[in-house]
Amino acid sequence: MADTIADTRRLFSKPQNLNDAYGPPSNFLEIDVSNPETIGVGRGRYTTYEVRLKTNLPIFKLKESSVRRRYSDFEWLRAELERESKVVVPPLPGKALFRQLPFRGDDGIFDDSFIEERRQGLEQFLNNGHPHNIIFPTFVLLLMCNL
Secondary structure (H helix, E strand, C coil), X not given: CCCCCCCCCCCCCCCCCHHHHHCCCCCCEEEXXXXXXXXXXXXXXXXXXXXXXXXXXXXXXCCEEEEEEEHHHHHHHHHHHHHHCCCCCCCCCCCCHHHHCCCCCXXXXXXXXXXXXXXXXXXXXXXXXXXXXXXXXXXXXXXXXXX
């Protein structure tokens, strides 16, 4: 066996500049859910949410993207993530079935406070729904495609 000598010289790192200190992290994925918009009338009424993504991960072709999604799109995503992965997928905000009952004194699921609560829950789901360093194809599909 050949004699090997361990190199014990101190490793010198390059000095950190302002761009290194305050620039974007080496890998990041920022997801915001905002701008809820209620569309339609009567039984055809629904709310969409703008999902904005900023990233430098190579799996995404676009580094910034914005799409509008309904609650049912998030339900589909959650079902696909559960089917494709072995990790625990976080819950979605509830369906709020009691808010859909007729003869309520408020706007039910179209009430501003409920929409804001759901928006926060959807944003939390997306930010907790992608395990670190693992991006599922269905997750990418929901965030990047205008279906």
